Amino acid sequence: MGIHIIKMPDIGEGIAEVELVEWHVQAGDAVVEDQILADVMTDKATVQVPSPVHGRVMSLGGKVGDVMAVGSELIRLEVEGEGNEGTVGATSRAASVTEPVAVSAPDVPEPAPASRPESAEARPVGRAAVPAASERESAPVSAARGAMAPHAASHAPSRPEGQRPLASPAVRRRAWDLGITLQYVPGTGPAGRITHGDLDAWLARDRNETSNRTTGALYAAQDQETQIPVIGLRRKIAQKMQEAKRRIPHFTYVEEIDVTELESLRSRLNALHSAERGKLTLLPFLVRAMVLALREFPQINARYDDDAGVVTQYGAVHLGVAAQTPSGLMVPVLHHAETLDLWSCAAEVARLAEAARQGKAARDELSGSTITLTSLGALGGIVSTPVINHPEVAIVGVNRVVERPVFQEGRVVARKLMNLSSSFDHRVVDGMHAAEFIQCIRRYLECPALLFVE
DSSP states (O other): OEEEEEEOOOOSTTOOEEEEEEESOOTTOEEOTTOEEEEEEOSSOEEEEEOSSOEEEEEESOOTTOEEETTSEEEEEEESSOBSSOBOOHHHHHHHHHSOOOOSSOOOOOOOGGGSOTTSOOOOOOGGGOOOHHHHTTOOEETTTTEEOSTTTTSOOSSOTTOOOOBOHHHHHHHHHHTOOGGGSOOOSGGGOBOHHHHHHHHHHHHHHHHHHOSSGGGOOOOOOOOOOOOHHHHHHHHHHHHHHHHOOEEEEEEEEEOHHHHHHHHHHHHHHHHHHOOOOSHHHHHHHHHHHHHHOGGGSEEEETTTTEEEEOSSOOEEEOEEETTEEEOOEETTGGGOOHHHHHHHHHHHHHHHHTTOOOGGGGSOOSEEEEEOGGGOOSOOOOOOOTTBSEEEEEEEEEEEEEEETTEEEEEEEEEEEEEEETTTSOHHHHHHHHHHHHHHHHSGGGGGOO
């Protein structure tokens, strides 16, 4: 038998270190070639590291949340033959199998023994520290609620200890979000597979038992505490926002825009072309208005290297579009937005957003933006103060559309109104230029025919 050491790969040019965000194996596990061992995160994207060989895990080179240098030892495998680091005897093999290294989640305080089932450990782990797939069904804590889930404590396992419950990835993800321990859930699907219906039945059963056990639970004191390690994408977001606010003197300018005519045009275009071209939202119109306005205000389509004291203005509009994903906020980039018509823009934005949500966005799809567009319109709110995506110098924020009575030529009429809340880097953009830029966007949106006039 031999030892095969897998080192942290060189993920991209200029990347010297990465963060370990999830293990898919643990000590003692058998692995096969091309099996995913771990997920690591760079400044831009999450990358999966596969195994190049068959073998058995001897030890892991770090724990979730560790920042590891490229070239450092990631994992050590026992393999048939000599491996790449010599041979290993039976003693070391036994040690590696009987003494697994617990690195599937960072060290956090465990709850008191009284609140923990005898057959499974319960650790409050935040959504940023999702354990490996092999552990998800054994963590009876709801990341969403941050509280000890009662599901595991009140029931005996429905299958022998060590037998892995059968469930699809979607069912496992939902169970993790709800704080349900799959080991305890009876499966009614083929071969005992757990279905979404089984989760619903388990929740109903648990609610009934909880109702019978407690009185006045709506007003019961809540003393539990949960420590959530800030790792992975959440750490990158925190660092990025802190850097932006530390370096950039923000100022925010808010303008109200009448989008009645724009909404009317959008409805007509969707009625005529949605079947063959897809449905248009407001976003492609906003993108086009920004592209045209930036031709008049090129100093806003720029990036500021404040270390070198250089502002770079761009002719191409590489528009970052902030997208919320299950892991956190990401900003996929609509490269060369100036070349896209409405439907091409809509299709590309939808593709990028879906890739970001699934964690499949390529590195170049998450970098290189020259200005950013962010929208909270679907969530409501009439004003926001968006944070600039450093090192850019501006971000345009979209708020919800509301219908209000407006005086127009002496009459009260219903109009659809929307606010743009936009932030600028005051070191580079003067207040007057920022206001003129937003007023230019307003002219295009309030008279949408201008969007198509050269």
